[in-house]
Amino acid sequence: MNISDAAVRKFGRAMPTFRLIYASRSVIAPEQAEGVIEAIVDVSRIRNRNVGVTGCLILAGGRFAQVLEGEQHRVEDIMASICRDVRHTDIGILEQKMVPQRRFSAWSLGYAGPSSFVKNAIVAQLARNLRGSPRSIEALLRMMDAFCAEPVPPDASPAKASDLP
Known part of the structure; x- marks a missing residue:
């Protein structure tokens, strides 16, 4: 069960949620990146x-992009x-707004790491996103949707319905 399903079951409808998207530049040494990123993903x-x-x-x-969705105070x-994490710099907020429902409700944190295809597609999209246009942000979200269409790993599942407010 994902968070949207739990909200519908608990409240009778999907609840609006706060979404924040940012991009930043990694300062992690390339030879350490795999282990450091794995630890970030596990903790997150x-x-x-x-x-x-x-x-x-x-x-x-060398660039991160992340979407966070949930109650506004928790996302903030x-x-x-x-923002306090020294493993990246040049943090830029691309979008922050209320949305009708979660886009990544099945993922506590979906993650796409380095690969030639992913790298080329993401680097090109992030270059466009740094200009912050709504069309480029939507294209980035569609790319993330495609990634998250993969089966959800057991350790990436979101909070239980009983944990929702």
């Missing part, structure tokens, strides 16, 4: 699941923590 999945936040993280060409708390 647990934290996000515990507070009912969902989303997707991508890394390519996580973003404050992200």
